[in-house]
Amino acid sequence: MRYLALLAFALMPFGAIAQDWEDRQVFGARDQPALRILSSTDTSFFAPIIKDFIKAAPNFSVEYFVTGTADLDRKFRASPDQFDVVISSAMDLQLKLANDGFAARLSTIEHPETAQWHDSLFAFTSEPAAIVINKRLLGDLPVPNSRQDLIELLRAYPERFHGKVGTYDVRQSGLGYLFATQDARASETYWRLMEVMGRIDARLYCCSGQMIDDLRAGDLAIAYNVLGSYAQARTKTSQDLLIILPSEFPTTMMRTVLASQSAKEPLGAELFIRHLLELQTIADPQNFPLPPMTPTQTSEGQATISLDPALMTYLDQMKRDAFIREWENAVVQHD
Template identity: 60%
Template sequence: MRYYFALILIVLGHATLAQEWEDRRSFNEAAEGRPLRIISSTDTDLFAQIIETFVAQNPTVSIEYLVTGTTAVDKRMRARPAAFDIAISSAMDLQLKLVNDGFALPLKGVSHPPWAQWRHSLYAFTSEPAAIVVNRSAFADLPIPQSRQELIEALRARPGVFRGKVGTYDVRASGLGYLFATQDARASETFWRLMEVMGALDARLYCCSGEMIDDLTNGKIVMAYNVLSSYAAARVESQDALEIIYPSDFPTTMMRTAFVSKDTQAPDIAGNFMRHLIALQSSSADGKPSLPALKLRETGIGRATIALEPALMTFLDSLKRARFLSEWEDALIQN
């Protein structure tokens, strides 16, 4: 165990030193001056459209878009808040704690519903439910489970089919995975039973939604739990074999959030970008956005959205986190 942590530390340290990014793209490089640096956990493909429309309207601005994991967004922002102008992440809890700890610059004159912003600093701009994605082939003639309870029963009924072929987030590595897991655990004990069942089936653990969907499409796994539906939806269109299930018992919806770094050197441009982002994601008239829009709470199918409130910091408490992770490991890592 100790070696394991040491290894993670070394890898992380190495990553920080080398500034390794999952992806790194510059927009409108022709523009002079220092580019607006956005650190984000959102894949470039999904976010590019938003940046491109912004630079189209602001041709003098160049943007550098840096993609990394949710945990890394938090760590890098804490380490070097001046190095980035805007931080975007799907891990609402980490983002809220960054703002709480004073890393964000409040924006003026942005009208946004109170539930979708915190301290006029942290702004939510998507509504993305966590989903169960299954490969229909695994359920051949059987009904596809619509809730966690049905999923548990289905997994228990045919362990042979699912052994080694179920996947979920490694909550130790993924901030978003941890957020989903803690919110699920808070909502129902079913979560822990599902984890135990998946643990018994030698569940595979992933850092990111993207890899889970990759393995679903190439058949390595047949069921993924708590996948980001926005990522899944993008792939499912081309993969008839996959089906996205929004669990009917208790749904968990995450809002992607962004804030301007308090040490930004371009507060005006960063503020404008935030306004652009919020306006774009709030308007329902937009044709086909690459990222799901922010849904008004009262409309739609009534998925419970994780609230932007200080309570998000509860599970980030080191004692609480250690306790949760140990329970999670007990349940999921049984060998």
């Protein structure tokens, strides 16, 4: 009995952080060293990538943990030695992790300068935020092709869209906060849109997947700033979804990966990142079902979020608090 109690105590540190995962799966032979990957990306997107990696490196297994972007940052900071690789769509939080010394420097990896930070953080996708519409619920109303179009549509038909529009809860979602701050920097239209959404009781979400689920179910008519890659994947099984990239500019993020400075499997972490970046260049949808980085990510007409120190501006606590207050005044405190 005493032995069991001691064993339980020994397992507590990892057990504490292993609770409440959105998903957790193991790939490969369980008798091989486990590479632990902490990610905000749905397993369905990464399973082909992981399986291809294990084919190339069969002496590793992979334990893949999925959670939200803000929760990912908290869990990794609390226990950086429990994970070998960290993957997130929240570029600002990832850049701060690297800047704070949590990422190993992999100086022998060659990657475009615009898609990496100090050889420690590497971008491997280019993904726009989209307006996603349930065509059946929109009916014969005009399709909004820009943020201004969306504002005018919601103002013209407030009763029809009351409680039927969704967006991120930026207080809870790291990616949602990133998209919101970048939208606000680029155009004042963002705040007008948030005020209109607040007046029609917009529904707030942690993540793109839940918004898309509710769009498919008919609980939402429109969702704003949904990850285009997630929505595109769902169009294969749903004819109701229509994806709109705002015509004035789509805000485009790059999904990033880092190796933990405290990794228990540092060799495996580097091998996995190398393999991931190589798959991205090949862009075979069978093995890499995410939008790869392309030359168009830096073209005019797109607000591509850059990997540079300015990205961390809104992570300053005073600036974050001020932004959240303004957002709440627009979206939440609308009565």
